[in-house]
Amino acid sequence: MGEAFFSGTLTQxxxxxxxxxxxxxxxxxxFADKQWxxxxxSSKTILEKLNCKEAFAFDHxxxxxGSVTVVPIL
Structure with a gap:
C-alpha cells in the first residue's frame, strides 16, 4: 500500500x-471560533484550491x- 501511495499510482x-x-x-x-x-x-484550504467537492472524513x-460534501454520510 505504501509503495502504491508514494509512487503516485494510488493517489496524488x-x-x-x-x-x-x-x-x-x-x-x-x-476561523478561530470554530476550534479548527x-x-x-490545511485540509479546507487545499480542498478548495483543488476544487474538490467531496471529502472522505470522520472529523466533524x-x-x-461548507464547501465540500463529506462522505460517508453519518
Missing amino acids: IYYLTQADIQVIWQNFRQ SFTDC HFRQF
Missing part, C-alpha cells in the same frame, strides 16, 4: 507551498467547512 500527493501555508494561517486565525486545528485549515470539522 500535494505538497504545501509557502503561499499555501500563508493562506492556511489566515484561515486558522479567521491548523491541519483542519469537515462538515463545518
Whole structure:
C-alpha cells in the first residue's frame, strides 16, 4: 500500500507551498471560533484550491467547512 501511495499510482500527493501555508494561517486565525486545528485549515484550504467537492472524513470539522460534501454520510 505504501509503495502504491508514494509512487503516485494510488493517489496524488500535494505538497504545501509557502503561499499555501500563508493562506492556511489566515484561515486558522479567521476561523478561530470554530476550534479548527491548523491541519483542519490545511485540509479546507487545499480542498478548495483543488476544487474538490467531496471529502472522505470522520472529523466533524469537515462538515463545518461548507464547501465540500463529506462522505460517508453519518
